[in-house]
Amino acid sequence: MTVVAFALTAVPAAPVASALPGAQPAGTVSTPPDGPAQAWLVADLDSGQVLGSRDANVPRAPASTIKPLLAMVVLDHLNPNSFARANASHTKVECSCVGLVPGQAYTTSQLLAGLLMVSGNDAANMLADMLGGQRAAVAAMNAKAQSLGARSTRASSPSGLDGPGWETLTTPYDLALIYRQALKYPLIAQIFQAPTASFPGKTLHAQNELLSRYPGDFAGKTGFTDLARKTLVTAAQRNGRRLVVVLMYGSGDLYGQAVDLFDWGFGQPT
Template sequence: MIVAGAPVASAEPAGAVALPDGPAPAWLVADLDSGRILASKDPYAQHAPASTIKPLLAMVVLDHLRPDNFARANESHTEVECSCVGLKPGQAYTTRQLLEGLLMVSGNDAANMLADMLGGQRVAVAAMNRKAAAVGARGTKASSPSGLDGPGWESTTTPHDLAVILRAALRYPLIAQIMRQQSAQLPGKTITNQNELLTRYPGTIAGKTGFTNLARNTFVAAAQRGNRRLVVAQMYGTGDLYGQAIGLFDWGFSQYP
């Protein structure tokens, strides 16, 4: 799990940049490999995750389904508040294609279909919560496979847990591959990764955006510089979380000689 480390020294290394703040009021930057927290603000604050919960579903999917498993979409999968990848009822999709739609364009229709392939939404959500506990994200409660909220089924997590979940998800080679893809082919269409850091920040290796009215803007991402890999998680923001993430990554990498 992500673990607290020693406080950051007041005399920062030569060339270090200033630690940024805002527009996300709860955030964390940590070493992706050791789990050591380099800096944080309210890292255990409980907020709705929105679509940043989707890497948790992706892990559950790959624990139970092969990438080449397939099923046919139906109208129940598409009757969902979007963002959507645009599944067509009657069209067959593989697990991998649905994961690409889930992780690259935050497809809530893909989340619904994957949940059905796992045995239904209640089965999928229960498996997501077991997986969260197993990887050390004990402040996380999933209530829907997509991260959408509704009366009586609000999901919650923390910046700490989002970092823990992404760290665990990147141990799945297919998830890591999909999250750094710029584009992918689905039946009848090409989809493009929504993670703007892939083009705005060299070294970005993964990321997942999220937004609902309850969650506001949420974001979790990982980047590499040399042999160092960092993870940044941000929650409950109202502005450019990409810009803040870039600042946090720059600050984090400046802490290493």
């Protein structure tokens, strides 16, 4: 485990980041709590200072925690009020799904709510088609990751699903970069904060349990595949300070680990 400080603006070359241009010393800090996720990171969202990490630069599968990368690409290219009609191909995907109905029209903002609140893989497929198809969407996701400095990230599907011969890879460090930028998009931040949202034929309920379980939590995305195991990225604020916690390759209660890391992080000096 390492406890380091650096700005989330460049990707370190070494397996453990400890010195980057512009890095500031973290000072003496107590050992952060560990937990069931084998790789994790806790950082200040605003300053970029990483307070603590384990294996923060080791590439692993992120599962659905990569979806905000697609959401940014969507908002870079599509009007939130534009709409399209779902077709059967969008629903032919391993779920979790928001439950698209072929022939039904959905706006971009509705699909983003389905993508981020309930991890709809069918919504990811439809948004990819609206961007020109899955190959074009994945290429745009990878270009976006590179532009953010997330150079260890390689998307292979719009949803984060893996398959034979292809897998999506990223690191806790890169996910912190991605979420730091994604939360600057007002619509993404709004969707993450909402406990519920209207959707054609139903009401969506956010899967992020920390919205009600941890005071100050304002964003979160879970993920699971056999390759990724459990993953979680979540953000919270307290007394004007905002932290992000990234957990990868986990089992058991990742929410509990996130709570422990938040409590530890908010107790560290700025």
